[in-house]
Amino acid sequence: MNEAQRITEWVEQKKESAIALARAVWGFAEPNWRETQSAAAISAALEAEGFALERRPCGMETAFVATWGGEGPVIAFLGEYDALPALSQQAGRAEKAPLCEGAPGHGCGHNLLGAGSFAAAVALKDYCRETGLRATVKYFGCPAEEDGGGKVFFARAGYFDKVDAVFAWHPGPANYVSGQGCLAVTGVLYSFKGRTAHAAGAPFAGRSALDAAELMNVGCNYLREHIIPEARLHYAYRDVGGTAPNVVQESACVHYYIRAPRVAQMLDIKRRVDDVARGAALMTGTALTIREVDGFSDYVPNRALSELLWQCMRE
Numbered sequence: 576m577n578e579a580q581r582i583t584e585w586v587e588q589k590k591e592s593a594i595a596l597a598r599a600v601w602g603f604a605e606p607n608w609r610e611t612q613s614a615a616a617i618s619a620a621l622e623a624e625g626f627a628l629e630r631r632p633c634g635m636e637t638a639f640v641a642t643w644g645g646e647g648p649v650i651a652f653l654g655e656y657d658a659l660p661a662l663s664q665q666a667g668r669a670e671k672a673p674l675c676e677g678a679p680g681h682g683c684g685h686n687l688l689g690a691g692s693f694a695a696a697v698a699l700k701d702y703c704r705e706t707g708l709r710a711t712v713k714y715f716g717c718p719a720e721e722d723g724g725g726k727v728f729f730a731r732a733g734y735f736d737k738v739d740a741v742f743a744w745h746p747g748p749a750n751y752v753s754g755q756g757c758l759a760v761t762g763v764l765y766s767f768k769g770r771t772a773h774a775a776g777a778p779f780a781g782r783s784a785l786d787a788a789e790l791m792n793v794g795c796n797y798l799r800e801h802i803i804p805e806a807r808l809h810y811a812y813r814d815v816g817g818t819a820p821n822v823v824q825e826s827a828c829v830h831y832y833i834r835a836p837r838v839a840q841m842l843d844i845k846r847r848v849d850d851v852a853r854g855a856a857l858m859t860g861t862a863l864t865i866r867e868v869d870g871f872s873d874y875v876p877n878r879a880l881s882e883l884l885w886q887c888m889r890e
């Protein structure tokens with residue numbers, strides 16, 4: 576039996592616990608920063624496998640770090656388990672079929688992230704124990720894969736400083752090794768505050784926050800032509816002020832994602848988007864608040880490890 580077959584056998588032996596975790600997390604369907612039961616289930620499974628647990632690192636309630644061994648290179652796996660907004664879905668259906676309309680869910684497969692990394696960390700631990708290979712295996716339980724980013728808090732607190740290699744993955748429609756990087760991204764909330772008035776009786780007395788949000792989006796859609804083609808700008812309305820057309824809307828909020836290949840390029844475009852928002856506030860006589868919600872550096876893949884992964888995957 577060659578090495579790959581032995582490792583496959585260990586994974587096969589324990590696959591039921593990984594599948595059970597994936598199913599449990601699917602059922603919990605907890606959105607970002609609220610993954611209490613999901614984090615508890617995965618951390619308990621790692622503890623049962625002999626990993627030592629650090630709970631609530633960096634003040635994150637739904638994060639944890641599980642460590643096995645203490646020698647050799649430190650190899651880490653990222654595990655995530657956040658459900659996404661409005662992706663409630665019946666299991667085993669390939670078309671959109673919510674269990675509960677509008678509820679969070681794992682329709683994009685985030686329930687697999689933590690379970691798959693669990694299987695990998697356990698397989699590496701078993702391999703080290705069987706063969707006497709010296710290594711430290713870590714599993715980072717990271718909240719909020721999307722919209723928040725628990726990994727950022729770990730990075731800022733230096734948790735990755737002594738880690739030699741990190742493996743991460745994401746479910747998708749095909750099996751492949753991603754040798755590509757990904758864009759740096761920041762999420763920003765642009766909130767406008769105006770003055771309400773009756774839209775027919777006294778519109779001149781009102782200052783529309785909704786107008787400001789719309790003008791900001793128009794401005795950004797013109798800005799789009801004058802930024803580097805690799806950059807991406809997209810937005811969603813988070814608040815439109817209300818649902819009554821006969822009211823001048825007093826509040827409005829637009830959530831932007833600003834992306835570019837490098838952090839410096841992203842920050843430069845963000846400054847220009849901020850200016851567009853300020854311009855929209857000036858045009859409409861409204862007040863603007865800018866709140867940065869999250870940010871990720873561009874991801875830099877390791878070519879040597881990617882090629883090794885590719886060879887293993889082919890095997």
Ligand SMILES: [Zn+2]
Pocket residue numbers: 685720721745
């Ligand atoms: Zn995701």
